[in-house]
Amino acid sequence: MDKPRLIEVENIHHPDSIRRVQADKYExxxxxxxxxxxxxxxxxxxxxILEQVVAHLPEDLFPGGAKAGWWAAAVQLDLxxxxIIKREQTSPIRLYRIVGVFQGD
Incomplete structure (x- = not known):
């Protein structure tokens, strides 16, 4: 069995820390x-966000939305x-995408 391809992700709260995660799930x-x-x-x-992203995730990678919460948090902190995304200083925090930094704009 092949090892999964890994990708390096950042964390806004720990700028000097890089973590390697499965690329297919991250992407x-x-x-x-x-x-x-x-x-x-x-x-x-x-x-x-969690409620809405589950509908757009491949079932083979996230069966029934399994582990989606952890991956959503990892992607949020990296972005x-x-x-690429910004948080509003509200309670609870709210996130939005910065226009022009994602190819889908």
Whole structure:
């Protein structure tokens, strides 16, 4: 069995820390995340994001949405660190996509 391809991800809260995760799951979640995230503030809460991304995830990678919460958080922190998404300072936090930094714009 082949080892899964890994990708390095960042964390907005730990700028010097790089973590390696499965590329196929990361890319699937990133695609779903950016597909549903609005480009205007205030954006969506974490609960709203998780509720919406599950419908856009491949069943073979996330059967029944399994582990989607962990992957959504990992992608969120990486995209924030890369400046692709931004958080509103609300409670709960809300996230939106920065226009022009994602090819889907």
């Amino acid at each position: 699937a979640m990133k695609h779903a995340y950016l597909k549903i995230l609005p480009t205007i503030p205030p954006g969506l809460s974490g609960a709203q 924030e660190a890369k400046g």
